[in-house]
Amino acid sequence: MYDVVVIGAGIIGTSIARELSKYEAKVLVLEKANDIANGTTMANSAIVHSGYDPVPGTKKAEFNVKGNLMYPQICKELDVPFKSIGSITIALTDEDVETLNELEERSKINGVPVQRLTREEILEREPNVNKEVKAGLLAPTAGIVGPWELAIACMENAMENGVELVLNNKVEEIEKTETGFRITTNEGIYEAKVVINCAGVYADELNAKVHGEEFAIKPKSGEYFVLDKRSGNIVNSVIFPCPAKKSKGVLVIPTVHGNTLLGPTSTPIEDKEGNETTKEGLDYVRDQVGRMVENIPFGNVIRSFTGLRATADRGDFIIEESKKCPGFINVAGIESPGLTAAPAIALEVEGLVKGILNDLKPNKNFNPYRNRVIHFEELPVEEKGEIIKENPQYGNIICRCEKITEGEIVDCIHRKGGATTVKGVKKRVRPGTGRCQGGFCEPRVVEILARELGKNMDEIVYDGPESRILIGRTKK
Ligand SMILES: Cc1cc2nc3c(=O)[nH]c(=O)nc-3n(C[C@H](O)[C@H](O)[C@H](O)COP(=O)(O)OP(=O)(O)OC[C@H]3O[C@@H](n4cnc5c(N)ncnc54)[C@H](O)[C@@H]3O)c2cc1C
Structure with a gap:
């Protein structure tokens, strides 16, 4: 019998696995795909958000701000590329300037440092930004990371510290037993005292199997272009428009490896595997980024891709032990800023697990360090x-x-x-x-x-x- 089975090897499941490897516990990660980080963790904007944007008082705001502070240390321990390049939200209209005022107020409540920039200051930092720009909000603590590289590093480090990983195992049934749970996959049966549901867009379906508190996840797709490295530094920081009601808008994002990402869209869809790109989506990206940043070399597009946000109907992250089914922990609805929040979410879940398995002892041999493959x-x-x-x-x-x-x-x-x-x-x-x-x-x-x-x-x-x-x- 395992102490803990974690379902899903995205950034959330792998961060939790690493956190639990600090204890003398028998921990298993079950993943349906044939690799770590093949879900949403593979297809997102890769931004470590500063945290001024989420609505104050929400779990998104709390874990975004906490997670952001943890990134430099975690990426150092795991030798994962992370760059603290800051983000600038730009105002192109008078209405946008009003929005910047609101965001500045929000940043104070969320406890995130920001700085107002004038048109001249923006253009000095970012010569390719639209010359019509009126003002901007710099968030110096925003950064960029390799998302799947971090998940792979978390899993590798967790395994070095004793956690097991089984790939190609899709969880099909979860039954409550007298001593815990029986988990049936397409390949075998596993028993565990605690189950942690980190199944991304499928988390609602797994929760339904144990009749936990109800929630539904409806994916929202986000489409992107990737520009070749030869395009150089089109921008030096992450460039945001003033946020729309439903999303952060379409961005221009440098990557840790020297490419540039343009996107994402935000389109509600039904299909949880619907990760194809569309002409309409990519045309929209092209139009939107062209309003913010000039001289984008679209001839250097080398790829396009789509990621799926696991949007829950509760409107916030769901991080809780089920009251209806004790021992079953949902970590669901982890849409943006879930990548940023992951290290802090892992700490929260560690606390929940310790509350359930109250005799957990520290793993004296825990080694937080891992070296990446040499470049x-x-x-x-x-x-x-x-x-x-x-x-x-x-x-x-x-x-x-x-x-x-x-x-x-x-x-x-x-x-x-x-x-x-x-x-x-x-x-x-x-x-x-x-x-x-x-x-x-x-x-x-x-x-x-x-x-x-x-x-x-x-x-x-x-x-x-x-x-x-x-x-x-x-x-x-
Ligand atoms: C377009 C877009 C842009 C984003 N940009 C950012 C950003 O810039 N910054 C930020 O902080 N966040 C961002 N996010 C959010 C971030 O990417 C997610 O919060 C994060 O990747 C979610 O990780 P996860 O582990 O919960 O999900 P996933 O990575 O999807 O992992 C879930 C795993 O569960 C597995 N699984 C599912 N069902 C089963 C089953 N039955 N049995 C076994 N395994 C199963 C899946 O195969 C998958 O590997 C963005 C998201 C999107 C879509």
Whole structure:
């Protein structure tokens, strides 16, 4: 019997798993996908929000502000890319200036530092912002992060500290028993004293299985463009418009790896797997960002994608032990700013678990640190030479666009919770994220995965189990 089963290996489930690995507890993470962070954690704006925007008094506001403060330390411990670049909300009309006043008031209540900027100050910092800009609100504590890199790092660190992860296990039934819960997946049966539901857009369906307090999740899709690194720094901070009623609006966002994201839209949809992009959505993004920022090189778009917000009908994060079904903890409706809030949500859930399993002892061997796969391209020449001498795989460049070596790919496959798919390798060390989008390196990544995992090349998939790349030989 496990002490705790966490359902879902997105940023919420993995952050909680890491927090619980600080205790001598038997913890298991069950994930239906074949990799960590394949849900919403894979497709969002990657902003560590400052927290001035959520409505004061909500859980969103509370955990956003707390989570933001935790980011520098967590990313240092887990060696994950994080940049504190600040955000600027810009006012283009007199009405927007009124909204900035309201946001400034809200920031005081939420306890978040902000600074008013004049038109001249904005244009000095951000020469590509629309010259008609009237004023702006700088939030210096906002930042950017690698969201899936953080989730992978949390899981790897949790596993180093004793947590188990089982992929390809979709939870189908959860029954309350005398001693806890029986959890049935497509692959097996697991018993646990406590169950934590972090199933993203599916959290309402899992909650319904134990007849917990009712809530429903209706996804809202957000579509994006990704610009190639060669576009350079179009903006230096995250640029927000004044927020719309239903969302934060369409943004221009630098990424930690030097690309630029443009998006997202905010469209309610029915399909919980509906992550396709649409012409209307992308046209809307193009139109909206063009109003805020000039000189956007749309010729440098290398990809578009869609993420799904897990919007709950309660209008706020749901982080609570079910009263109807004690021992079952819902961490649901975690839409934006859920990525930012994740470390603080994990602390809150740790408290709930300690309240249920009141004999938890600290894990004396807990090690908070984890080193990322080395990024060979960033190393000084002498160090590169030394590493190649030790392991010649680092002298073999596989991805020409991003200069990723075979050594990096092999390392990310053999780590705890390591990559088993082409997308898994891409998420961890980035071959295929450059201009050619894998045109050159993908077959070589397939070859390396097959060799390292002891599989045939035609067994290697791009992402999901049906996404086969090779289906048979064309020549004998
Ligand atoms: C367009 C968009 C932009 C956003 N931008 C930001 C931002 O800039 N900053 C910010 O702070 N937040 C942002 N967010 C919110 C943030 O991305 C989410 O809050 C966060 O990723 C949610 O993580 P999660 O772990 O709850 O969900 P997910 O990442 O979806 O993880 C849930 C996991 O549960 C698994 N699962 C589901 N059902 C089952 C089952 N039956 N059995 C086993 N496993 C199951 C899924 O496969 C998935 O891996 C954004 C969200 C969107 C959509």
